[in-house]
Amino acid sequence: MPAPDLVTAELTLTGRITTASNATFLGSIGDAAVVYKPIRGEKPLWDFPDGNLAHREVAAYLVSEALGWSIVPRTWLREGPFGDGMVQLWQETDPEQDAVDLMPADEVPETGWKHVLDGQDEEGRIVALVHEDTAALRRMAVLDVIANNADRKGDHVLEMADGHRYGVDHGLTFHSDHKLRTVLWGWVGEKLSGEELDGVGRVSEGLKGELGRNLAELLTAEEISSLAARCAALRAVGRFPGPRGEMPAVPWPLF
Ligand SMILES: Nc1ncnc2c1ncn2[C@@H]1O[C@H](COP(=O)(O)OP(=O)(O)OP(=O)(O)O)[C@@H](O)[C@H]1O
Ligand SMILES: [Mg+2]
Numbered sequence: 001m002p003a004p005d006l007v008t009a010e011l012t013l014t015g016r017i018t019t020a021s022n023a024t025f026l027g028s029i030g031d032a033a034v035v036y037k038p039i040r041g042e043k044p045l046w047d048f049p050d051g052n053l054a055h056r057e058v059a060a061y062l063v064s065e066a067l068g069w070s071i072v073p074r075t076w077l078r079e080g081p082f083g084d085g086m087v088q089l090w091q092e093t094d095p096e097q098d099a100v101d102l103m104p105a106d107e108v109p110e111t112g113w114k115h116v117l118d119g120q121d122e123e124g125r126i127v128a129l130v131h132e133d134t135a136a137l138r139r140m141a142v143l144d145v146i147a148n149n150a151d152r153k154g155d156h157v158l159e160m161a162d163g164h165r166y167g168v169d170h171g172l173t174f175h176s177d178h179k180l181r182t183v184l185w186g187w188v189g190e191k192l193s194g195e196e197l198d199g200v201g202r203v204s205e206g207l208k209g210e211l212g213r214n215l216a217e218l219l220t221a222e223e224i225s226s227l228a229a230r231c232a233a234l235r236a237v238g239r240f241p242g243p244r245g246e247m248p249a250v251p252w253p254l255f
Helices: 004-008 053-067 135-147 194-207 210-215 221-237
Strands: 011-016 025-029 032-038 075-080 083-089 100-104 113-120 126-132 157-159 165-167
Touching: 004 075, 011 032, 011 075, 032 053, 053 075, 053 083, 053 135, 053 194, 053 210, 135 165, 135 194, 135 221, 194 210, 194 221, 210 221
Parallel strands: none
Antiparallel strands: 011 025, 025 032, 032 083, 075 083, 100 126, 113 126, 157 165
């Protein structure tokens, strides 16, 4: 649980992210800079009819905590100037780093990068969608598989100066139908490391106890059993899954 002052101290709005499709505000609680997304500002979505995005974002934070890798910045529910919503600690990113990028297909380095797909730019040149091959980003891909994230765009990866990677915008997660849409496809078929499997094991275990009880406040029972099934399947197969199903495997736009 967040420290009590983050729940009760006044949340002051300082700005608004105007590119966002839902109402997304910047604010502060004392010294802490936060993102605030009021439930009232959510646009209804035909493909996510149950619950609300704010609850899914908090659920993603709880699962990230159970994994133990601090992928999702601290996220909680509280009241703000536009009513109940989700609040998340703001993270100052390093503008010099790009974990997910577009580059000419013939310039993708041999090592350090994973090549996801090729497209054509306006001039007909072949452009590659790539992402870094780092442990931090792999862990985010593991979170996305078990959370069934339908919206892992390039801009939902935050590059921290020390190499840490935070993931944000987890409103489209935990559906009981397969909906994995991500730009992080670089490890398809690769074996999960022992550490990665241990993290998934912690989620499986947690679902039988406190994590399960906390998620019951946020997700439907069907969504929670689907989460448990995805964890079990990933541990049994032990490898990063590939795209499947009818829906596009990457979100649009990619960033
Ligand atoms: N906790 C955070 N710390 C730093 N930057 C953040 C944080 N949360 C979001 N951002 C930045 O703000 C952008 C918009 O936030 P987010 O994607 O969560 O909002 P949204 O309302 O879902 O927007 P959209 O519909 O455009 O995806 C993100 O792409 C990211 O660059
Ligand atoms: Mg977004």
